[in-house]
Amino acid sequence: MKKLPEVTLAFWIMKIAATTLGETAGDLFAQTLGFGYFLTTIALFLIFVATLVVQLRSARYNPFFYWTVIxxxxxxxxxxxxxxxxxxxxxxxxxxxxxxxxxxxxxxLGYPVGAAALVSLLLAIFFVWRMSGMTFQIRDIVTFRGEALFWLAILASNTLGTSTGDFLSDTSGLGYAGGALLVVGLLAVLVALMKVSVVPNVLLFWIAFVLTRPLGATAGDFLTKPLAKGGLDLGTAGSSAVLLTVLFGLMAYAYIRELRGAKLIAETASPEAGPFLQGTRFRG
Known part of the structure; x- marks a missing residue:
């Protein structure tokens, strides 16, 4: 049974929306509400574990489960x-x-040291993954161990992406808009590389997955930071509420598409479909 989504344009739009919301919501709890990084990290990590258990126990891909973990x-x-x-x-x-x-x-630790530690952690996860002999292709990950390694890599890559985004926004001198434009440019290079088959698509996917996180981080900072710092000063609460609405709307759309796809497959596999249509795959 498929446990993970197809990687399409809609996938990347939802990824950017989820990571932008992750930035504004994390700052909302840690900074605006004053819970601090330490307590908020513990609480959010426990939430991650709870959502991951639901995802791992699911028998098939469910957009609400998957994107809640993201x-x-x-x-x-x-x-x-x-x-x-x-x-x-x-x-x-x-x-x-x-x-x-x-x-x-x-x-x-600072952004360079923190990024180096996170890169090392991510490479270690990929090394264990490679030594296990399981596939890196997202569409072919169906085992419990494979999915567990996938989500460990996701957590490490999202944390690394946050460090990269904060460095671009706060330290590099590019500012929020400049940092976002740089990441968009790098993503455009990855899209071009997909057309020439120079770099394996699996590697391009994981590079893009890391890069969309700093794009979300810089976009989130741009929405919430004060005007004096180059932001729009919309606040973490208001920005998080709007982004949550957008993300849930996208999740509902993905869920409806998944139901329609399952219905089409069931209809083509039925005896009434005839020998010509049986086994035919539909993609919308």
Missing amino acids: LSTSMAGTTMSDFMNRDAGAGYLSNGATSLGWGPQGLG
Whole structure:
């Protein structure tokens, strides 16, 4: 049974929407509500585990289950990255705040060190995945172990993407719009590489998966940060509410398409369909 979605344009649109919401929602809990990176990371990681259990126990692909896990990895990845890279310095806290929530304020590793640690973790996951002999092709992942490795890679890549996005927005000097344009340009290069078959599509998929996370991070920061910092100052709460509505609308659309596809397959497999139509695959 298929457990993961087809990689289409709609897939990438939903991925960017989910990762942008992950950025604004993570900042909402950690910064706006003042829970801090430490407590928020623990809470969001537990939410990730809960949503992952539901996804792993599902017998077939369900858009609501799948994209809820993507969202939970995006939210957890946001605060995990912030906790690793930031501290209680004035550069990371606003409105005169000197601390956030209970517990450690952050490890203060900085974006380069944090990114290096996350790249190492992601490569280690891919190494274990490769040694297991299981496929990297998303459409062919149907086993429990394969899907578990897939979601570990997703969590690590989303956390790495957050670090990259924050570096582009806050440290590189490009700003939110400049960082987003750079990522869009890199994604355009990946699309071009798909046409010439120079790089395996599996590798292009994972590079794109990492890059769409900083695109979501810079877009989220652009929506929520103050005007003085180059943002639109829409706030984390309002932005998160709008993005959640958009994402749930896309999830409902994907669910309806999945039901229609299953119905078509069932109809073509029925005895009444005739020998010509039996086994024919429909794609919409």
